[in-house]
Amino acid sequence: EGDLTQQLSADRYDEIGQIVHSFNSFVSDLRELITRAQACSTEVSGLADTVWHASIENSKAVEFNAVAVMGTAERTQEQHEEAETLTQSLAGIAAHMDEIRRYASAEGADQPALIASIEMVGACAQVAAAASASLSKASEEIAGHTQDAAASVEEQTASLAAFAATAEQLKGAAEDLDGLVGRFKV
Structure with a gap:
């Protein structure tokens, strides 16, 4: 280990003095x-x-984003199923409305059949209303998951910007070290 706090002294100005001065x-x-x-x-x-x-x-932002995306996928699947239920209910309502129209326009309309068709329309309408409410709720949850995912992406973007700034600082420090080392011949 060398002690770089020490200086050599030479009161001479000859070659030895120059060597001491160069060494110092x-x-x-x-x-x-x-x-x-x-x-x-x-x-x-x-x-x-x-x-x-x-x-x-x-890493936390990526995990949060993954959870939000998975939640969005689950709610999208549920929304798809509710949309199918709604479509089937609306088709049922349309079919029962045709039956009601036929019964009502026929001579000597069958009142019990007419009442049964009206009740079926009511039941289909209730299923459609429930499916519509569930569809609306799923849409709200998907919107929430989408906002969470967007916030997570924003955090990731900020983190990546911090990585870039740090990398730029590291590059500057490396250039400084290169400049220092470049002053000496190896």
Whole structure:
């Protein structure tokens, strides 16, 4: 281990004095290089910590986004099923309305059949109303999941911007180190 705080002294101005002066200058440059390298190392360490924290935040945002997307997929499937139920109920209503029209226009209309058809229309309308309400609720939940996913993407974008800024700082620190090391021939 070398002690870079020491300086050689020479009261001579001959070749030995020049060697001592050159050596002292070299040690001074080396001391400056080490000081600046330590500063760069500290900066790189801090930037690495920043990247670590940003990667944790990015990971959380990705997990949150995955949950939101899965929730959206589930609610979309439920919405599809409710839309099919609604379609079937509306088709049932239309069919029963045709029956009612036929019974009502026939001579000597069959009152019990007419009443049964009206009740079937009412039942189909209730199923359609329930399916419509469920469809509306699923749409609201999908909108919520979509907003959550958008917020998560925004967080990921901010995290990626932090990664880019940190990478730019690391590049600057690396250039500083290259400049310091480039002053010495190896």
